[in-house]
Amino acid sequence: MSGDADMRAYSATLPAPVFAQLAFVTPVPLPEATVAIVTSAALHRAGEDGFGQADTGYKMIPRAARDLVLGHWSPNFDRAGFTADLNVVYPIDRLEELAAQRKIGAVAERHVSFAGNQPDDVATIRHDTGPAAAAELRSDGVDVVLLTPV
C-alpha cells in the first residue's frame, strides 16, 4: 500500500468526536469578508520556539510573515511541496491576490497555526485553545476562516 493510501485507511480507524449541534454561521458576502487561514501544519516563524510532540497550543502568524518552518512531527506526509511553495499548505499569497482582485474583502492581519498530531480526544483544542484562537481572530475582525490540513 502506498504511503497516502496507508494513512487514509488508518484515518478511518481513528476515533472522531461527535458534535451534537452544528453551528452554521452565514458570513457577510466574500467581497466584504476579512479572511484568515487556520492551518494544522504546525507552522511557526524561524527563530521562534517550535511545537512539541502532541502540542495542543497554537501560534499566531502575522500576515507578512513568510519565514515559516514546517514544525509538524509526523513523518507521514510530503514536505517537499511546502519547501517548493509554501502556498500549497498556507495559501497566503493567493489570499493577497484575491484581496487585490476584490474577490475577498481583506486578508486578516494574523493567521493561526496548530499542530495536526493532536491527542485522540482533541479535548484541549475543542474546549480551550481552539476557542481562544477563535476569540483572537474575532478581535481582529475576521469573518471567514479557511482551514488547511497537514
Add this chain to the structure above:
Amino acid sequence: MCVLAHVFEAAGIATVALASMLPVAEKVAPPRALHGEFPLGRPLGRPGDPEFQHDVLARAFALLDRTDGPVLESHPEVIEETTDAVSCRIPAAYDADASPAVEESRGIRNAYDRIRERRGVTSVGRVIDADGVPAALEVLEEIAAGAGYKEVDLPGKNTIAVTHDIRTYYEEAAVELAEGPPADGRAVEAWFFERTEAGRTVLAAREAMREQGAPFPFWFYMAPGHR
C-alpha cells in the same frame, strides 16, 4: 482540522475546511468542507501552480454561499502520489575517511545552503542544524552496527527529531538539485529513503532499534509508516 471548523464556527466565524482525509471529514462533518484527493501535505494540490491553487480556493469559498450544512464536496481532480523517486544527482564530496552517508551529506551541503539562502528559512533545526547532520548520521550508523540506542550520544536523545532534521536537510537540498517543476508528492521522500545512503542508514538504525526492543514510537516514527 474538521474539529477546529466546528470550534471556530461556534465562536461566530464562518469556516470552510480543505479536507485531505475523506473518512475523517465524513465522520466529523464540519459545516463546510472541500475534500481534495491530493498528496498528503499538499492541501492546495500543486506547489508552484497558482492557477490550480486558485481553483481549489474558488471551489472552497463557493461553499460559503450554501445556506445549510454540513456540506462536503470533493474537488473533481485527483492527484495521486508517486512511488518513483525524483531524479536528483548528488555531488561527490571526496572524503575517503568518511562513511558513504557522511560523505554524501557533505556533498549536498552547497545545494542545501543555496535553497536556504533563496527561501530565507529552513525547517532543519529541531535538535541539530546542518552542521550537525554528518555527526548525527555517524550516531545512527553506530546504532545500525549494533550499539545500544541508549548508549550512543544521540542529539536531543530524540530519534524522531534527529531523523526529521536529517531527512529535511536532504529533502530541502533535493528540491534545489532536482530539475524541472516541483516533484510529485512523495517523490522526494522516495528519493531519500530509496536512493540515498542517509535514508538507508535511517532505516537500518530504525530496524536495529526495533530489534533491540526500543519503545514503539522511538523507532516507528523515524520513517513513514509504510516503510
